[in-house]
Amino acid sequence: MKDESADTPRGNGLIGVVPIVLSAALFGWFWTFLEPISNGEAVRLVWDWVPAMQISLSFLFDGLSLTFALLISGIGTLVLLYSNTYLAGHPQFARFVLFLFSFMLAMLGLVLADNLIALFVFWELTTITSYLLIGFGHETEKGRRSALQALFVTGAGALALLAGLILLGLSMGTFEMSEILARGDEVRAHQYYLPILILILAGAFTKSAQFPFHFWLPNAMAAPTPVSAFLHSATMVKAGVYLMARIHPAFSGTEVWVWTLTIAGGFTAVFASVLALRQTDLKQALAYTTLMALGTLTLFLGQDSAYALTAFAAFLIVHSFYKAALFLVVGCIDHATGTREADILGGLGRAMPVTAIAAALAALSMAGVPPLLGFISKEIQYAGGLEVASSPVFVVSAVLAASSLMFAVAGIVAFRPFWRPPGGEMPKSPHEAPWPMLAGPVILATLGLVFGLFPGVVQTALVNPTVAGFLGTAEGAATLKLWAGVNLPLMLSLATFAIGFILYAVHRPLRAYLARLDAAAPNFDRGWDRFLDWLKGLAAWQTRVIQTGVLRQYMWTTFAVIVVGVGATLAIKGNVNLAAAFDDVTWRNTAILLLICAGTILTMITRSRVAAITGLGVVGIGVALVFILFSAPDVAITQLLVETLVVVLVAVALLRLPFLDKRGESDHRPADAMLAVAVGTVVTLTLLAVLNEPFDRRLTDYFDATSWPAAFGRNIVNVILVDFRALDTFGEIAVVVIAALASYALLRTTKGRKDP
Amino acid sequence: MESLLAITIGVLVAGSVYLMLARNVLRFIFGLVLISNAANLTIFAGGRLTEGAPPLIAEGADAPAGLVANALPQALVLTAIVIGFGLFAFALVLVVRAYTELGTLNSDEMRVAEPKEGPAK
Incomplete structure (x- = not known):
């Protein structure tokens, strides 16, 4: 994957550069929306897609979607630049860039889509591209397993989401998000509010890896590091968070919403940050801190106050900055040293000074140290948590626990590897990463500092429009500032630092303890394996039961399903009038029908082959007589001809075949007979129900009227066959020819196969 | 009359x-012939x-005089008879071929495509 030659800033030619330029252009385009939208405008772009089903390609640019779009395209540009060097010379680089760029487009479509169905389509596109990216290293079993796991978990959630979105669209009579959000009261009062909410949250929770669906995200780190930086920290996993934020105006405020999001988010945040501390792989540690961030974001989305939502917006932005930067830094470390083990790495500060500075800035932001944006964000989180009406103690303690643990993890990821002596032999001697790989982390980390010093920029450009997207107005949005005076949030911050520092100091012994605890706790990842095994067992079992390989059983099932399905439909909807149309029964007609029945029964019960052929012939002649009686001479002629051929062919075939039953065996099958009678009854009743309906002669009248004027034929049946439906007749001839050719081939090869 | 025919169809x-x-797959073929009828x-x-x-139009007329039989189902049935015959002929050849190859007409013993569970041969 990496070799020494890749360490020079060398790209992959045009195929590496074009996506970078394109995504930078997209970023620039989104940038132009910044001013109108921060002035409170919203832009909608609409193209018709399937207008008959209210599905359109409509896009909405408002504060929330623009913030996401800018983050996606901005970080996307940096990640593409980074991977151009990180994967330089990789034989499958083109494939990688295609996936990554498609993912970016899908993600942009997802956050900008206004139509529920369009949103779902983009949602699934991100799932698929993410599957391909996680499985990029498909030579390893781990890569394949992780990719499949992510696909299954998020795909299953997406099915629930689709159901929820359709239910929502049908309930509200529109599939446009902007219209639905404007009618929030109706949504909350709707009788289907609860099922819709549960289904949508199932999609959001699986995508954003909320407990208990969290296990796929750390596994997804099997992807190349730039992918992890992009998908699994900054963008894709935030799709669920985005969706919850998007529907927040219409769905929030109910008890279910508040408690589900608060508890799931809070628990995920604390649970994940504890697990983050126990990881020794830097990337795994970061993966768990991402879970923590997703939990915290969900936690704040559960709330209604402007303060909490400001905390959401600020943390969303700051987390994207520092987490993407840190992932990229870990990629640099991995690239330079060949390992990501926290216990081995050390002393990199001298060899990789720029990386070290970027890492330090990003980690300080993550730890929430002033004067970085992370500090401001954390202050607002505390302030927002304290303002929460329902459960301030729970929210604040969750944030406190998670933030302290973050502080410790920041030290493990960004301080130890650079400034402490190494704990072991590193596979490669470290050296500074080339500039395209440094650009991303340096820019993102510096932004954290600049925005921390000048928070007003973020405030007006991103945070206020986002909050306005929730509440309709940005007036209640909290002001981001570095020094808010000595207050409770500041005290809590100081407590965070103290606890975090202690945790960092004792993290090594703590890690061993946590590892034991983790091993004892139920393991969701292994549970997943057991679930899959069970599923495969179920499939194998049902295949054994249904697909026995015995023709008779297949036929039995088919006919039984016909009896049950058609019979039940008849019983519910049928309109059978048994007394109808017996009036014109004549002796002659009855005799012909009795002839058919007699022939049928003879074929059924006889053990003699000749009698069976006779029975078939009798039935065929009887059917031909019916056609003659009821004014269908052409059909009768064909029937007679075919019936004769059938009898002749069977007779010829019998020369080569044994008797029907072996001596001493009989063909007495009562169960089959019962099923046969049931099928026959169902068919008769169905036909009677059909005959009971008024007859529609429109087509017949059309053929009667046009046969001569349009097609110059006096035999209407023939005209239909060779003119109106000539293509059908051509197809029929083709079928017969193919059957004849195939039969000929089969008969010719009869000899020879066994004795070559 | 239709009702009586419906009952006959049920018997068929x-x-x-x-x-x-x-x-016995030969019986299956007989069933196939009957069910297409x-x-x-x-x-x-x-x-x-x-x-x-x-459904015929008299010489000199533009349309049939009075109510005539429904031509459409007749055309459909004509096609169906021929196709049904093609199916029957092919199935019959398959049976003959299966017998020469496998030496049995019992469908329970024809397990080449889906062998029984257990060690595959």
Whole structure:
């Protein structure tokens, strides 16, 4: 994957550069929306897609979607630049860039889509591209397993989401998000509010890896590091968070919403940050801190106050900055040293000074140290948590626990590897990463500092429009500032630092303890394996039961399903009038029908082959007589001809075949007979129900009227066959020819196969 | 009259289902012949029965005089008869071929495509 030659800033030619330029252009385009939208405008772009089903390609640019779009395209540009060097010379680089760029487009479509169905389509596109990216290293079993796991978990959630979105669209009579959000009261009062909410949250929770669906995200780190930086920290996993934020105006405020999001988010945040501390792989540690961030974001989305939502917006932005930067830094470390083990790495500060500075800035932001944006964000989180009406103690303690643990993890990821002596032999001697790989982390980390010093920029450009997207107005949005005076949030911050520092100091012994605890706790990842095994067992079992390989059983099932399905439909909807149309029964007609029945029964019960052929012939002649009686001479002629051929062919075939039953065996099958009678009854009743309906002669009248004027034929049946439906007749001839050719081939090869 | 025909069709279907459930594939073929007859009669009856008025246009006329039999189901049945015959002929050849190859007409013993569970041969 990496070799020494890749360490020079060398790209992959045009195929590496074009996506970078394109995504930078997209970023620039989104940038132009910044001013109108921060002035409170919203832009909608609409193209018709399937207008008959209210599905359109409509896009909405408002504060929330623009913030996401800018983050996606901005970080996307940096990640593409980074991977151009990180994967330089990789034989499958083109494939990688295609996936990554498609993912970016899908993600942009997802956050900008206004139509529920369009949103779902983009949602699934991100799932698929993410599957391909996680499985990029498909030579390893781990890569394949992780990719499949992510696909299954998020795909299953997406099915629930689709159901929820359709239910929502049908309930509200529109599939446009902007219209639905404007009618929030109706949504909350709707009788289907609860099922819709549960289904949508199932999609959001699986995508954003909320407990208990969290296990796929750390596994997804099997992807190349730039992918992890992009998908699994900054963008894709935030799709669920985005969706919850998007529907927040219409769905929030109910008890279910508040408690589900608060508890799931809070628990995920604390649970994940504890697990983050126990990881020794830097990337795994970061993966768990991402879970923590997703939990915290969900936690704040559960709330209604402007303060909490400001905390959401600020943390969303700051987390994207520092987490993407840190992932990229870990990629640099991995690239330079060949390992990501926290216990081995050390002393990199001298060899990789720029990386070290970027890492330090990003980690300080993550730890929430002033004067970085992370500090401001954390202050607002505390302030927002304290303002929460329902459960301030729970929210604040969750944030406190998670933030302290973050502080410790920041030290493990960004301080130890650079400034402490190494704990072991590193596979490669470290050296500074080339500039395209440094650009991303340096820019993102510096932004954290600049925005921390000048928070007003973020405030007006991103945070206020986002909050306005929730509440309709940005007036209640909290002001981001570095020094808010000595207050409770500041005290809590100081407590965070103290606890975090202690945790960092004792993290090594703590890690061993946590590892034991983790091993004892139920393991969701292994549970997943057991679930899959069970599923495969179920499939194998049902295949054994249904697909026995015995023709008779297949036929039995088919006919039984016909009896049950058609019979039940008849019983519910049928309109059978048994007394109808017996009036014109004549002796002659009855005799012909009795002839058919007699022939049928003879074929059924006889053990003699000749009698069976006779029975078939009798039935065929009887059917031909019916056609003659009821004014269908052409059909009768064909029937007679075919019936004769059938009898002749069977007779010829019998020369080569044994008797029907072996001596001493009989063909007495009562169960089959019962099923046969049931099928026959169902068919008769169905036909009677059909005959009971008024007859529609429109087509017949059309053929009667046009046969001569349009097609110059006096035999209407023939005209239909060779003119109106000539293509059908051509197809029929083709079928017969193919059957004849195939039969000929089969008969010719009869000899020879066994004795070559 | 249609009702009586419907009952006859029921008998035909019952007979063919019984034959198609047999172990002997030759009986299955007999069932196939009967069930295509039943299907044809069903289409025919569905278009309603008319006695003694074939769908023909008299010389010099533009349209049939008065009510004639429904031509559409007749055309459909004509096609169906021929296709049904093609199917039957091919199935019969398959049976003959299967017998020469496998030495049995019992479908339970024809397990080449889906062998029984256990060690594959």
